[in-house]
Amino acid sequence: MELFDVYPLYDITPVKGEGCYVYDENGTKYLDLYGGHAVISIGHSHPEYVKAISDQVSRLGFYSNSIKNLMQQELADKLEKLAGIENYQLFLCNSGAEANENALKVASFETGKSKIIYFDNAFHGRTSGVVAVTDNESIKAPFNKDHHVVKLPFGDAEALTEAMQEGDVAAIIFEIIQGVGGLDEAETAFYKKAEKLCENYGAILIADEVQAGYGRTGDFFAFQKHGIRPDIISIAKGMGNGFPIGGVLIDNNIKAKYGMLGTTFGGNHLACAAGISVLDVIEKENLIENASELSEYIQQKAKEIPQIKKVKGRGLMIGLEFDFEVAALRKDLLFNYQIFTGAASNKKLLRILPPLNIQKEHFEAFFKALKTALENH
Numbered sequence: 001m002e003l004f005d006v007y008p009l010y011d012i013t014p015v016k017g018e019g020c021y022v023y024d025e026n027g028t029k030y031l032d033l034y035g036g037h038a039v040i041s042i043g044h045s046h047p048e049y050v051k052a053i054s055d056q057v058s059r060l061g062f063y064s065n066s067i068k069n070l071m072q073q074e075l076a077d078k079l080e081k082l083a084g085i086e087n088y089q090l091f092l093c094n095s096g097a098e099a100n101e102n103a104l105k106v107a108s109f110e111t112g113k114s115k116i117i118y119f120d121n122a123f124h125g126r127t128s129g130v131v132a133v134t135d136n137e138s139i140k141a142p143f144n145k146d147h148h149v150v151k152l153p154f155g156d157a158e159a160l161t162e163a164m165q166e167g168d169v170a171a172i173i174f175e176i177i178q179g180v181g182g183l184d185e186a187e188t189a190f191y192k193k194a195e196k197l198c199e200n201y202g203a204i205l206i207a208d209e210v211q212a213g214y215g216r217t218g219d220f221f222a223f224q225k226h227g228i229r230p231d232i233i234s235i236a237k238g239m240g241n242g243f244p245i246g247g248v249l250i251d252n253n254i255k256a257k258y259g260m261l262g263t264t265f266g267g268n269h270l271a272c273a274a275g276i277s278v279l280d281v282i283e284k285e286n287l288i289e290n291a292s293e294l295s296e297y298i299q300q301k302a303k304e305i306p307q308i309k310k311v312k313g314r315g316l317m318i319g320l321e322f323d324f325e326v327a328a329l330r331k332d333l334l335f336n337y338q339i340f341t342g343a344a345s346n347k348k349l350l351r352i353l354p355p356l357n358i359q360k361e362h363f364e365a366f367f368k369a370l371k372t373a374l375e376n377h
């Protein structure tokens with residue numbers, strides 16, 4: 001049977017990972033500045049994480065959500081403490097799209113409304129509701145196009161105010177820093193305005209922290225820099241360091257009802273073991289501080305390269321914007337310098353999303369390779 005051919009692939013087969021490196025079947029070593037799309041938070045095959053998952057699967061890998069699983073509460077408590085947030089409830093699921101889909105569903109249940117406001121260049125996932133609030137028509141099937149959604153320019157507080165005045169809005173959903181869209185971030189005033197408008201009109205504010213959350217920006221959540229409190233926060237990528245786990249943090253004012261949400265696999269024992277271990281390592285190894293400190297170094301090194309026109313993003317969620325399209329440069333870095341980087345819908349942007357335990361010397365190697373590679377571009 002052939003695989004359903006939806007991914008354009010690089011001809012590389014990683015078989016092993018360690019820290020910030022992956023190795024292919026020939027033993028070639030690659031520096032991972034992409035983190036498998038911002039997923040690897042504590043580094044590949046972190047020994048403590050490997051042990052936690054291995055020990056757990058040898059005891060109990062899975063049972064359904066019809067029994068007590070104390071690990072879910074342990075995960076919720078650790079997350080609350082490390083994130084520095086209060087008065088949220090946690091619902092566990094399996095992916096970023098599922099987290100956002102549940103966020104929209106809760107907002108709609110809570111308000112009794114169905115209209116969702118989203119923004120230019122947003123990416124929230126591929127399931128039916130969230131793909132409807134993703135700014136990419138080519139990935140929406142006719143089936144996805146009947147949702148009640150309104151798209152606005154990102155960062156435009158005036159347009160948002162007008163749309164809210166029209167009424168009937170269940171939720172506003174945004175990424176604080178747009179990932180797939182190209183690392184744009186609006187002014188604090190915009191996020192604050194969105195918060196206020198939701199309060200005034202009884203709508204739900206959803207922060208999609210699937211990519212930016214879990215310490216990647218140098219804060220646990222990207223919204224924390226702007227001093228807002230979303231009603232719902234969705235999380236996934238860095239949460240399991242590659243183990244599929246996602247979640248929705250829901251304000252305590254929103255009341256749960258039996259059966260309102262549900263999942264077979266979400267929050268299972270093995271996923272919780274992965275999730276707890278990730279939080280433990282982030283805390284023990286001060287990975288959030290590492291993301292913040294290294295960011296300054298990256299910004300400074302990037303300024304030495306004239307072809308880089310702009311550095312976007314924060315922490316270890318960085319976009320280097322060139323004045324030419326970077327597809328060929330990314331290929332060159334991968335095949336001639338063995339460095340993985342990421343792309344964005346902005347074709348001139350090179351995305352840097354490494355494991356959060358990356359060190360300065362890795363970036364020294366990257367900038368050296370980049371300078372040499374740029375001689376040919």
Ligand SMILES: Cc1ncc(COP(=O)(O)O)c(C=O)c1O
Nearest residue numbers: 095096097123124125179210211
């Ligand atoms: C901000 C954001 N939200 C949601 C998603 C969807 O996550 P998943 O691919 O786990 O469904 C992504 C994936 O790239 C993302 O970047």
